[in-house]
Amino acid sequence: MTTQYRLSPQLVARVVGAALLLVGVLILVLTLAVAALGLPGWVLLVVAVVGLLGVSATGYAAVRVGWVLRVTDEGYVVRFVRGAGTTRARWKDVEDAVTAEVAGSPCVVLRLRDGRSTTIPVTVLAVDRDRFVREMQEHLRRGRGLRPL
Template sequence: MTSDYRLSPALTARLLGLTMLGGAVLVAVATLLVAVADLHSAALIVPVILVVVAMVGLMAWSNSWVVRLTEDGYQVRRLRNIGVQNAHWRAVEDMVATELDGVPCVTLRLRDGGTTTLALGALHVNSNEFTHTVAEHLNRAHGLRKLG
């Protein structure tokens, strides 16, 4: 069983907002260049196309998974400062609930001393459901009964 988790809608909206703001600045600068340098107005097409491509690309990028849980282990991508990005479930010693800057997190502690810390607010997931799913994967990997 594979479970994929995407970025939270709030984080996606922030990224799209920043992209739109950057695009607006780019188009404004291009408009000023057209006016000051007496360029043809067709020169505005290039920045507008770049902004549209950036927006579509960001929407596609944010809709793909950032955390994947499989029978063998987990993978994390596109999230910074999380620690270890992937590991087999057998390499995970335990899971603990933590908090980082007031944000609830799940920390997977590895047998080799490494950790993976996932801010639950960054994921489009129910916190209880996510921790339960991770616990089930850990229990199966370590030969324990299913959680009740």
């Protein structure tokens, strides 16, 4: 069984907002260049349309395609999380899973048998915190070959 955890809506809004701000600044600079250099107006229109299509594609990818955590019966893979530590491991290599607060953000820390760890901030995921912790504990149990509670 494979479970994918996607980006939280708040994080998607921040990413799309940053992309939209970047396009806005680009259009402003290009508008000034068109006015100062006498460039044709269609250049501005083309850049604006391409920029907005880019922002739309970014939003679509973040919502539909982008996953942060993929969990299978064998292990897990984390991506797009700076400071996650170990980004992939097998369940049989995981010693335990604990909750912690890192930099004021609630996290699940998967501690590996070799001393490494994976830190997953729950706030970046589009899932309820308590549900996520329960699901991770269940995956850990199954990955070790233990029966569900």
